[in-house]
Each structure stands twice: as C-alpha cells, then as structure tokens.
Amino acid sequence: GAGARRTSRTAVHVGAMRVLVRNLAGEELELKMPDGSTALDAKQRIAKQWPSYPVECLQLLGGTAPLADAQPLDSLGAGGGGAVLTAVVSLERLKRGVTADSPEAARSAALEAFAEFAPPADDGAAVALAAACLEARESGVRRAATKAMVRLSQRGHAGTFEAVVASLACRDPVVRVAGALTLQLLARLLNDTDAEVRRIALHVLTRAFDRGDKRVVAMAVAHLQEPAHMRTCGLCELLWTTPQEALELFETGHALILDSRDEEAFEAGRILYALSLPGHTLEQLRRLQGAPAFQAVQDDASKTAIVYSDTGSDRSRCHWVAQTLRESPRVQPFRVLRLVGGLDLWRQQGLPV
Incomplete structure (x- = not known):
C-alpha cells in the first residue's frame, strides 16, 4: 500500500540455506549459505555487502538472542530451512576492537565504524578514544584515527578538535x-x-x-x-584573512593591502590605502617582481601582505599574485594572506574604500 515502508534488499546466492538479514535502517540482505555455515561465516558475508558493518563490531540476533560466532546457522532453520536475523552494531565490541592488543587492520576497521555509529551525546568518549589513537605506533591506525576525527566532527561530536588543537589567542x-x-x-x-x-x-x-x-x-x-x-x-590555499581582521592589521600598522586587479579597475574603486599590484595577465605576472608594491612587501618583513581581487575566488587574480609573492626568497610564505570575499565583501561590510 501507499503507506508501506520501502526497504532495500540485496540477494547474494552462494549456497543452500536461505538467511534473511535485516538492519535497523530497514535494509535487507538475502544470503544463501552452504550447509554447516556458522554465524561468523554470515557476518563475514554481511561485512562484504555492508562495509559500514565490519565483522569486528557486528552482532547478529536470532529474535532477541545474540548469536555466538561458532553457532551453526542450520540450528536456526525453520520450516523450509530459512532463518531471519537482525544485524546491529555493538559499540562495546568496537571499543574492544580499538584496544592496543588488537591487530592493526582490526583496530583501523573498528575506529572507522566507531566514528560512524557512536552517538554524539556521549560526553566526549568517542573523541577521547579516537584522539588516543592519533599517537598509535602503527601508521595505519593513525590514519584511521585522523579519518575518525573528521567523521566525528561531521556528525556533531562536541570537542573534536579541542582535543587535539591548542587555542591560539593572538589576533595578529x-x-x-x-x-x-x-x-x-x-x-x-x-x-x-x-x-x-x-x-x-x-x-x-x-x-x-x-x-x-x-x-x-x-x-x-x-x-x-x-x-x-x-x-x-x-x-x-589555507592562508586567508577576513575583511575585519585585515582592517585591524592595517590600522595597527601590521599590514600592506595589495590590489591584484588591473590599473583601470584600481582607479575606478579600491580599498582605502591599497597598493596596486596587478596580476590580470601573464605579462603583468612576469613584471610583478619589479613593481613598487612587490618591493615594499620584500623590504618590510614585519608586515603581512593582504592580497585581494573582486571576489577572492579560488582561482582569481589574487591567487596568482599571492603565489608569486610566496615564491620570492625574501618573503616568508605565511606573510601573504588572501582576503576572503575580496573587494565585494569588503564593500558589503561597509569598510572604507
């Protein structure tokens, strides 16, 4: 009927005994298992079809009773020899799988699954578990831990990066x-x-x-x-600054503001006190190092160079000007920042032009 719940069912035909597996999301997986198969055999096939259900954390239920890995599936057969199982993720199994005594591959798989299934309202327990693995001896576990931190952050776990990054308070x-x-x-x-x-x-x-x-x-x-x-x-591309922060740096004498647009656009309207350093054409980029504004950046290592264009898009003129500045042996790369939103956002925020 119109109100019936839709399910996703995948059939894998490998043997004689029919086993229907359901998860809590309403998906179904139909297996045909050889005679003599155990619950562990079924879990291994399920993990291949549902990668987010690794063997290390998978718990099968027959009705409401958990199945031991060694339990024969044919002991569950009813009538025509079929069985219906429920697949759930056991967080306790995952935690045990992340421990230092587990093999590297098992720890990595458990970390990935733990980040996917751990509830956000766990008072930081999942974050602490993943953070502890960032210093693991095995590089594969460290890789899995970094990915787990990303996923935990995406899923709303509080304190993800507070666990690994110290606060930097300075405004400059x-x-x-x-x-x-x-x-x-x-x-x-x-x-x-x-x-x-x-x-x-x-x-x-x-x-x-x-x-x-x-x-x-x-x-x-x-x-x-x-x-x-x-x-x-x-x-x-990570080195950006906001209009308000750029203005504060300039007003306190800590920044040079550079306009990467062509001379005509510069004369028509610009950020107050900006210097012209056009990178609109290849010829302009070739001449860049001889420009007075370029020399000003090289000569004053105490100041941040803030480069802007109209919008500050990823491949705008300010991208190429900033890149050329950073390639100068007399300019430390971190001294060159691009302006988020460019001149457009600067004007929208009512800052001086």
Missing part, C-alpha cells in the same frame, strides 16, 4: 604563526614519518575549519616549513 596572524604554534597531536601528525598520515592530517584541517581561521593559518605554516616538494599549492 604573524604573531600567531611566529610565537603561538602551540599545536598538539595534529601538529605532530603534520610531521609524521608516514606521508599518508601527513596527507590525511592536512585533510582534517581543511575540512574542519573555515578559510581564515586562526588555527588553520598556524597549522598551514607549520606544514609550509617542510621541503619544497611538500609545499603544495593546496597548503597555501
């Missing part, structure tokens, strides 16, 4: 970077010996915080000190 990005890299576990992961751990740790940062967030600025700079082959464009 340069001061924050130079004197306040008080990062804890994630900062250490950015220097992990395993390249994949470093990559995932960076992914955590980009997913966790908005552009221009003070913690992101500091973390990005920590990564920019690696050898050149590790300083990717993606890392530099």
Whole structure:
C-alpha cells in the first residue's frame, strides 16, 4: 500500500540455506549459505555487502538472542530451512576492537565504524578514544584515527578538535604563526614519518575549519616549513584573512593591502590605502617582481601582505599574485594572506574604500 515502508534488499546466492538479514535502517540482505555455515561465516558475508558493518563490531540476533560466532546457522532453520536475523552494531565490541592488543587492520576497521555509529551525546568518549589513537605506533591506525576525527566532527561530536588543537589567542596572524604554534597531536601528525598520515592530517584541517581561521593559518605554516616538494599549492590555499581582521592589521600598522586587479579597475574603486599590484595577465605576472608594491612587501618583513581581487575566488587574480609573492626568497610564505570575499565583501561590510 501507499503507506508501506520501502526497504532495500540485496540477494547474494552462494549456497543452500536461505538467511534473511535485516538492519535497523530497514535494509535487507538475502544470503544463501552452504550447509554447516556458522554465524561468523554470515557476518563475514554481511561485512562484504555492508562495509559500514565490519565483522569486528557486528552482532547478529536470532529474535532477541545474540548469536555466538561458532553457532551453526542450520540450528536456526525453520520450516523450509530459512532463518531471519537482525544485524546491529555493538559499540562495546568496537571499543574492544580499538584496544592496543588488537591487530592493526582490526583496530583501523573498528575506529572507522566507531566514528560512524557512536552517538554524539556521549560526553566526549568517542573523541577521547579516537584522539588516543592519533599517537598509535602503527601508521595505519593513525590514519584511521585522523579519518575518525573528521567523521566525528561531521556528525556533531562536541570537542573534536579541542582535543587535539591548542587555542591560539593572538589576533595578529604573524604573531600567531611566529610565537603561538602551540599545536598538539595534529601538529605532530603534520610531521609524521608516514606521508599518508601527513596527507590525511592536512585533510582534517581543511575540512574542519573555515578559510581564515586562526588555527588553520598556524597549522598551514607549520606544514609550509617542510621541503619544497611538500609545499603544495593546496597548503597555501589555507592562508586567508577576513575583511575585519585585515582592517585591524592595517590600522595597527601590521599590514600592506595589495590590489591584484588591473590599473583601470584600481582607479575606478579600491580599498582605502591599497597598493596596486596587478596580476590580470601573464605579462603583468612576469613584471610583478619589479613593481613598487612587490618591493615594499620584500623590504618590510614585519608586515603581512593582504592580497585581494573582486571576489577572492579560488582561482582569481589574487591567487596568482599571492603565489608569486610566496615564491620570492625574501618573503616568508605565511606573510601573504588572501582576503576572503575580496573587494565585494569588503564593500558589503561597509569598510572604507
């Protein structure tokens, strides 16, 4: 009828005994198991079809009674030899699977599932469990822990990144970077010996915080000190600042504001006291290092260079100007920030032009 609940059913035909498995989301999985199969055999097949139900945390129920792994399925057969089972995730099984005594693959699978199923209202228990694994000896477990932190954050677990990032209170990005890299576990992961751990740790940062967030600025700079082959464009894309913060930096004498649009647009309207540093064409970019504004950035290492265009989009003119500035041997990369929202957002907020 129109009010009937829809279910998703997948059939896997591998043997003689019919087993219908249901989960709490209303999905159904039909298995045909060989004679002599056990509950563990069924769990292994279920895990292949439903990857979010790893064997390590899967509990099968026959009615309301939990099945032991060694229990034969044919002991559950009724009438035509079929059985109906319910698949649930056991958080206690997951916690045991994350312990240090478990094999690396089992711990990693348990972490992934735990992040998916742990209830947000657990007073930080899930976050604490994942955070403890960020310092695991095995790189595979560390990778799984970083992914788990992302997922816990997405699912609304409070305190996810407070568990791994120290608060940076200074308002000036340069001061924050130079004197306040008080990062804890994630900062250490950015220097992990395993390249994949470093990559995932960076992914955590980009997913966790908005552009221009003070913690992101500091973390990005920590990564920019690696050898050149590790300083990717993606890392530099983390270095942003907001219009209000840019204005405060300028008014306190800590910033130069650079307009990356062409000269005509600059003359038509610009941020008050901005310097022209156009990067609209390839020819302009080639001449960039000879421009007075470029020299001003190189000559005053105490000031942050804030580059803007009309909108500040990911591949706008300010992207190329900022990149060229950061490539100068006389400019520390973290001194160059892009303006979130560009001139458009600056005007919308009623700031001086």
